[in-house]
Amino acid sequence: MNTPVMSLQNVVVSFFSHGKRVEALRGISLDVASGECLALIGESGSGKTTALRAGLALLPLSGGRAALFGEDLRQVSKGRRVELRRRCGYIPQDPFGCLPPTVTALETVAEPALLQSSRNGKREVFEKSMALLAECGLGEKRIVESKVSTSLSGGQRQRVSIARALAADPALILADEPTSMQDASNRGKILEILLKRVNRGAAMVLTTHDLYLAAAAANLGIVLYHGHIVERGPTKALLAEGLHPYTRALAQALPRLGKKAARPPVAEKTEDFGPLACPFAPRCPERFERCRQAPPLVNLSPGRDAACWRS
Amino acid sequence: MIRVQSLSVDYRTNEGYVAALKGLSLDIPKKEVTAIVGESGSGKSTLLYSVLRLLPPGTKVKGSIIAEASDVLAMNYEKLNRFRWNRCALILQGAMSSFTPVLSIGNQIAETIIHHRGLSSREALLKTSELLERVGLPAAFVSRYPHELSGGQKQRAAIAMAISCDPDFLLADEPTTALDVITQAEITVLLAELVAEKGMGLCMVTHDLPLALSLCHNLAVMKEGEIVEAGRPEIILEKPRHPHTVELVESIRKLEEGSIAK
Numbered sequence A: 001m002n003t004p005v006m007s008l009q010n011v012v013v014s015f016f017s018h019g020k021r022v023e024a025l026r027g028i029s030l031d032v033a034s035g036e037c038l039a040l041i042g043e044s045g046s047g048k049t050t051a052l053r054a055g056l057a058l059l060p061l062s063g064g065r066a067a068l069f070g071e072d073l074r075q076v077s078k079g080r081r082v083e084l085r086r087r088c089g090y091i092p093q094d095p096f097g098c099l100p101p102t103v104t105a106l107e108t109v110a111e112p113a114l115l116q117s118s119r120n121g122k123r124e125v126f127e128k129s130m131a132l133l134a135e136c137g138l139g140e141k142r143i144v145e146s147k148v149s150t151s152l153s154g155g156q157r158q159r160v161s162i163a164r165a166l167a168a169d170p171a172l173i174l175a176d177e178p179t180s181m182q183d184a185s186n187r188g189k190i191l192e193i194l195l196k197r198v199n200r201g202a203a204m205v206l207t208t209h210d211l212y213l214a215a216a217a218a219n220l221g222i223v224l225y226h227g228h229i230v231e232r233g234p235t236k237a238l239l240a241e242g243l244h245p246y247t248r249a250l251a252q253a254l255p256r257l258g259k260k261a262a263r264p265p266v267a268e269k270t271e272d273f274g275p276l277a278c279p280f281a282p283r284c285p286e287r288f289e290r291c292r293q294a295p296p297l298v299n300l301s302p303g304r305d306a307a308c309w310r311s
Numbered sequence B: 001m002i003r004v005q006s007l008s009v010d011y012r013t014n015e016g017y018v019a020a021l022k023g024l025s026l027d028i029p030k031k032e033v034t035a036i037v038g039e040s041g042s043g044k045s046t047l048l049y050s051v052l053r054l055l056p057p058g059t060k061v062k063g064s065i066i067a068e069a070s071d072v073l074a075m076n077y078e079k080l081n082r083f084r085w086n087r088c089a090l091i092l093q094g095a096m097s098s099f100t101p102v103l104s105i106g107n108q109i110a111e112t113i114i115h116h117r118g119l120s121s122r123e124a125l126l127k128t129s130e131l132l133e134r135v136g137l138p139a140a141f142v143s144r145y146p147h148e149l150s151g152g153q154k155q156r157a158a159i160a161m162a163i164s165c166d167p168d169f170l171l172a173d174e175p176t177t178a179l180d181v182i183t184q185a186e187i188t189v190l191l192a193e194l195v196a197e198k199g200m201g202l203c204m205v206t207h208d209l210p211l212a213l214s215l216c217h218n219l220a221v222m223k224e225g226e227i228v229e230a231g232r233p234e235i236i237l238e239k240p241r242h243p244h245t246v247e248l249v250e251s252i253r254k255l256e257e258g259s260i261a262k
Helices: A048-055 A078-085 A105-116 A122-135 A154-166 A184-199 A211-217 A235-241 A245-253 B044-051 B077-083 B105-117 B121-134 B139-143 B151-162 B181-198 B209-215 B233-238 B243-257
Strands: A006-017 A020-032 A037-041 A063-068 A088-091 A172-176 A203-208 A220-225 A228-234 A298-301 A304-306 B002-013 B016-028 B033-038 B060-067 B088-091 B169-173 B201-206 B218-223 B226-231
Touching (some): A006 A048, A020 A048, A020 A063, A020 A203, A020 A220, A020 A228, A037 A048, A037 A211, A048 A063, A048 A172, A048 A203, A088 A154, A105 A122, A105 A154, A122 A154, A154 A172, A184 A203, A184 A211, A184 B243, A203 A211, A211 A220, A211 A235, A211 B243, A220 A235, A220 A245, A235 A245, A245 B181, B002 B044, B016 B044, B016 B060, B016 B226, B033 B044, B033 B181, B033 B209, B044 B060, B044 B169, B105 B121, B105 B139, B105 B151, B121 B139, B151 B181, B169 B181, B181 B201, B201 B209, B209 B243, B218 B243, B226 B243
Parallel strands (some): A037 A203, A037 A220, A088 A172, A172 A203, B033 B201, B033 B218, B088 B169, B169 B201
Antiparallel strands (some): A006 A020, A006 A063, A228 A304, A298 A304, B002 B016
């Protein structure tokens, strides 16, 4: 196999919040190669965004190793780190906070490409940015020329942010809930735009809480819970028959055409299982004594790993 | 039943009036869930706000809204005040921001009960604890402040507040957006239970068609200020007739089946 484009090995990230140490990632490992899309699946607070940021070394690691294009981000110089990051397109989760407030949509999209290529003519960059905006359904003159901060809706801003991330033809796309603000009829289109880049050889890591979206976008998925990888496997298998009780709860809680609302299979959150316990134990409907000790992530069948004593 | 007929709403802007609702009609029956599905900007929230007359001053409203024989648009302030919460309550979009941060959850819910039901503060607080327990929160949460609750807990508290005066109708604006999928499923089940238990009419606005279908008895699809299709959900799902509904159902089917160019 060729070198992974992005690689995390036993990455630990901790924050200090109210004087307490909070571990956002507790030793996770993942690789994504060129032409591959990996889905990071989990609820808010599970560590999806932190994993993307750790992959770009945008936050300090408390342990483990993060590499881009085979180069360890802690070993390389600051300048080299910037060069490596420039080959990545990052679509942050919040399109309200991540775009420059004073320039037009077109300038916003062109900015990263202009910064990077002096040999490309300015005109060429603008033409390409125009095409990207049109591809994202924002080709109207009124939108192209308006300031992002004052005239665009959340969904439109998110699409500007996607076009911006794609402007410099990134080799790695990090998409943090890229369709969270899109209407149903637009979500598929956005996914197609991103997957087109993957088909042309880009690597992509996409975060989502929606297992259907994960299955539509990626072949391989990782389910995160409280900073732990609880399951890893083909997204279709995660959706249809998760090995971890949390994966199954996620799949069953998702609304689906023709399915009536039903109580999701999680337990009343009560007992404290202690700091060493399985992270899902407090809500797990299948918990038992052994869960006081967190289970390791083990390989259960070809291509499928889970961290649960019961599976 | 709340009967909305030929309702038009035009917002006043710097560039003149902009039509948000274009003469739409809708019935919201009691004891059932009516879901309004539409994309952003289709006028779903405007429709809910019109029913409680919460639109900004200067907005042009035409048509009629009749809530069980009383004409909402003709009510004076006192009547309107009695109509709100007592007969028709609202769960705002983003429960996160619908509580004031400086008062405890219990005080805020009790305040509504005292104001609209005339209970003493002791009785109101007692009722508040019961309400919190009904929506799945510990009674001790009466003394908690909004920032001490998670998003899902705040949403439950907002539901407790909305049912605090036993309304006949409950309007809910995107009651589960910004919640995790598991919490969303729990809240959805809670709403369905409350409708069955109290015989309320729930009118829920959402952009999520599968979610709407999971609990509604009546479905209305909105686009650009109009209801383009309405009826029994299973029939609409089976045979969508308006091109917009067809596109909506198709796009969701495509995503669920994973048939996107990979």
